[in-house]
Amino acid sequence: MNRKEFELHVQKLKGGRSKEDASKIAAFFAALDRKGSLPSSQYNMLREQFLEAFEYYLDHGLDVSETIGRLSAERLGDFFYDKSDAFYTLDNAAIVYPLGMKFGTMPMFRLSATLKEDVIPCLLQIALDFTVRRFPIFSTVVKTGFFWHYLESAHYVPAVEEESEIPCKPISILMRSTRSFRVIYFKKRISIEFFHVLTDGSGGLVFLKTLLREYFRLLGIDSPVQEDILDITEAPKEEEMVNEFERAQGEDDLNTFFDKPSLQMDGRLTAVNPSGVLHYEMDTAKLKEISHKYGGTITAYLLAVMFEATVRCVKASKGIFNIQVPVNMRKFNGSKTLRNYSMYFSASMDVSEIPDRISLVKEMDRQLKEKGSFEIMNHMMMTTGRLIRSVSWVPVFLKAPVVQVAYGYLGNGIIGNTLSNLGVVKMPEELRGHIDHFDFVLIPGRPNRATCSLISYEGKTRFTVISATSDKRIEQEMYNRLTEDGLKVNLEGSIGYGS
Amino acid sequence: MDPKIVYPIPKNQSFFYRTLRNVMRIVFIVAAVSCVIVNLCVKGKPWSIIVVWSLWMTWNLVFSLRLVEFSIFSHAVRVSLYSVVLLWLIDYFLAPGWAQTVIPIVVFAFLLVLFILFYAMYDTRDRHLVSIMVLGIVSVAIAPYSLHEWPITNWIAFAFQVASLVLFVVLLIINWKDIVRKLRILFRR
Structure with missing residues (x-):
């Protein structure tokens, strides 16, 4: 929409209203037209987005003052108008992602909230416009330096899209205006897909929750900020952008870094990744009760179920199968960083030695406590830091081919599956009745045939299997075991995307 | 299921x-x-x-x-670098005696076009600075090759080398502050 068309629309909005309202409308849109570094195409986009939301409110019976109150351009701050020269070095976990990237692959994850009502796209758009200023580190593009990649600020106006592709389709980050995340909606679901270079699941969840709070505010449902929902009118804080890996102290231990190669599940990898997504919705209390009955936590119980199911899905009758378990390091020191701050370990079993379920759950519980301890995770973090420092003088164009080869062997080759548990999501009382559930989707890296993820909200636990093969045995085996234990499982998912 | x-x-x-x-x-x-x-x-x-x-x-x-940071500028610079090497290989291995003249012309042509585009695309020029600097450095770096018979002067090569150098120096003077800032970021370890 060019300026003339836009002004015609504003005239239409003013038509038939009182003089006072008409001048308020004119002042509102004039406030959007500030001088700044934004290219004209971006101004047009911003104007259109606000115009659409304005029309939506008036069409739905809101008066002009209330509409202006909700859409106040003050909430944009100077974010889109000021040229930012800021840049951010990648954290130690993110540093490998752009180096190891190959054509058509990208380590991504998706966080979704399914609401009780259909999403209103124009309000979601404004919520995103308002929210993104609070997360400057997400409003960046990946650039190539001489020794490492880095993130450079790109304060472009974001655009929400209707979901029409496979989940976590790689984002083309070639161009200046393409951020490393996307916000999409589908019926009642709002999803954010992140390139892992920006953040991990916990950081992403803070963004989603903050976006949801703003979206509901635009719908007239106010709620207070809480620990992991940020106040978007505040300036971003230093502690949210810190690379915690650099502050770690202690001894390194190379043994914590390397692992034996894992068996992989059967099934030909599909050209489309993922080939399907399946959510198992269970009652949290019941799941907890069953896990306790076996003598472990929910994570230990699900790991045990995954190992049992896996045995049916591997050709080899002997050999180690590793399930990667990410550990949120924030739980050890209460860090507020929004960047990657997770380490991981492998829960391992020889497929020929899978014991009965009670012993297996206990064994998983033991491994979770021992291998996921702060001491071991800290050793691993220090080792990662040491490895990174030792190659920091090697130019990126020499590092990239080595990392691309090593990533397959040292990264995905030593794991056969993943279980990432994001824990329990808490939302303010005022919003609880408006959100049905959350989902967490994590894309399997090649040659892994599947990854699993877990997230709970308001008494519902959603366990998700994301598969990279058309062989659906693992999903079926998991389902059989969970229902055998008396769990009522509601299944939701996608069609098979490829064969 | x-x-x-x-x-x-x-x-x-x-x-x-x-x-x-x-x-x-x-x-x-x-x-x-x-x-x-x-x-x-x-x-x-x-x-x-x-x-x-x-x-x-x-x-x-x-x-x-490239999967990261692709632009017409960076791609044009890559094309020019690959072409320079190709011209040199042909001259050295197959038909010697002309690349000393042709390479400075080719580099100057790329540099001139990108120089004009650089200032024409005002909004986005910041992101192309590194690409055009790389080409500027290449234009200077090929001087010992194209002028290696000095003081016997290949006037065509000499003229194009000087023209490239002028463009490069103009770029340096106008964008000095941005270049220093960019270099600090690029070479950060």
């Missing part, structure tokens, strides 16, 4: 580029190896080096595009 479908049916995925890339990879490898073998067997001038470089150049510029 009969899950409720809660995801949209995606658009048809196109694997044309991926398939083309995989096919071309095989074609290029077969062509390169065949040329080297035939060249070794028939002896004579090492023309297979030019073939291998041309295949490598085509692969990198057409079938293996």
